[in-house]
Amino acid sequence: MSTPTENALARQWRLDVNMGTVEVPDWQLCPAITEFQPTWPPNLEDSTTYDSEGWEESTKTSQSWQVEATFNRMASPDATTYSPVHERLRTVSFGYGADSKVPIRFYDRDGLPEAYSGTVLVTWEPQGGDYKALGQIKATLKGTGALVPITNPVTP
Template sequence: MSTPTATVLARRWRLEVDMSAAQDGSDFQLFPAVTDFNWTAEPNHEDSSVYEDGGWAGNTKTGQAWEVVATCNRKATADSTAYSAVHEKVRAAFFAFGDDSQVRIRWMDRDGLPEAYEGTALVTWAPQGGERTALDQVQVTFTGNGPLEQITNPLAA
């Protein structure tokens, strides 16, 4: 194995949304026009220090939460009659309740490197507004609801 020397770029991430009605991972499609992408998976640590530790702190991981924040440019058809179907599914989930308020997403390294993740999330849809010359952008926050799974990158060779 050779020593890594090339710096990877932030735009390496590809975000996809499961468009299937069952949200079973059978119809992942590109979430298009992403201009900014960030994800976190913060652990919850609780103090588990005891006298026997000789004054050193002890900690125990008791939980974990994950989140994806993506900003995208809104895209419409040439005749301005429809938006991206994937964007619309996510926007609709933001206004829904219960199971309909969740979407299954996955993201992976678009160059096929091993990092890839999948999970079910609640949606926050926040239009960004702007000046008269600004692009129409939306910041979407996917708040994990359940486990974040490490998956085999579907784009791997």
């Protein structure tokens, strides 16, 4: 195994949305991402007792995760439709119950081992801007349930 010598880039991530069902997944790329920030912070509770002799102790009691992604809104050349993946995220943001959730996966685009999958709730925020700005959306994909490490789908 060689020693790593190259810097990893922030643009390492790809995001796919399941446009199919759980039984028959249809993973499609979310295009035109300009910013991508995954997080999975643990919830740590103070579990210090007198027995720790003054040293604080903590216990992990839960974990949350989310992805914040900003992307350029993509429309067809005749301006009659948007990207189907963008539309799936937008319509899910209006849903309730099962209609408010969508499976996603995100992974290193070069096939490195970092890859995850889970189900999210979607917050959809158009970013506005002046007359020179591109139409952008900030989507917050809040995990509901576990974030599961997976085999990277682009690994050879």
